[in-house]
Amino acid sequence: MYVTISEIHCQEAGVQQLADAFRSRLHAVDSFDGFLGLEVLQDRRRPDRFLMITRWDSRSTFLRYMKSDQHRASHARIPRDPAKPRAAGLTEYDVVAT
Amino acid sequence: MYVTISEIHCQEAGVQQLADAFRSRLHAVDSFDGFLGLEVLQDRRRPDRFLMITRWDSRSTFLRYMKSDQHRASHARIPRDPAKPRAAGLTEYDVVAT
Numbered sequence: 001m002y003v004t005i006s007e008i009h010c011q012e013a014g015v016q017q018l019a020d021a022f023r024s025r026l027h028a029v030d031s032f033d034g035f036l037g038l039e040v041l042q043d044r045r046r047p048d049r050f051l052m053i054t055r056w057d058s059r060s061t062f063l064r065y066m067k068s069d070q071h072r073a074s075h076a077r078i079p080r081d082p083a084k085p086r087a088a089g090l091t092e093y094d095v096v097a098t
Numbered sequence: 099m100y101v102t103i104s105e106i107h108c109q110e111a112g113v114q115q116l117a118d119a120f121r122s123r124l125h126a127v128d129s130f131d132g133f134l135g136l137e138v139l140q141d142r143r144r145p146d147r148f149l150m151i152t153r154w155d156s157r158s159t160f161l162r163y164m165k166s167d168q169h170r171a172s173h174a175r176i177p178r179d180p181a182k183p184r185a186a187g188l189t190e191y192d193v194v195a196t
Binding site for chain 1: 101103117120121123135136137138139140141142143148149189190191192193194195196
């Protein structure tokens with residue numbers, strides 16, 4: 001399994017709106033072949049800091065998704081200020097153990 | 099759900115040994131009441147960097163586990179140099195969306 005973690009920040013005034021946008025996400029990715037799941041985590045000490053964890057059968061599937069219509073549709077729904085998320089880095093992982 | 103992410107580093111010479119130690123973990127926590135799962139991720143660009151993600155029904159369950167015999171038993175198995183892991187921070191999360 002291939003895992004990405006995107007760290008996302010927003011302005012303090014937009015935290016609730018951004019959390020709501022994640023909760024009402026489009027689910028466009030859910031039927032993408034090779035997609036294995038997504039979670040959005042909110043930091044308890046820094047509520048303006050979110051992690052989006054995505055899971056894929058391979059890195060090539062993830063790269064294919066990034067160029068897909070589903071990805072474009074999801075990103076078209078990103079909120080504007082103050083909830084506009086700022087990408088603070090994407091890291092890539094293999095699962096070593098469960 | 100309450101989630102913790104522990105960032106763990108080790109010396110380059112110990113990467114394989116630490117990954118093996120995670121793979122052969124004791125599974126002492128698995129039957130702990132309120133424990134919901136654990137994953138160990140290895141950074142693809144920095145293989146000496148691991149994330150341990152743990153999931154619990156509540157923060158109080160996690161704190162109870164940290165004082166438990168199961169936790170002591172798991173930690174007694176931590177490898178020595180060069181695979182000795184160095185804790186590089188623990189962060190705490192709520193799940194906002196899946």
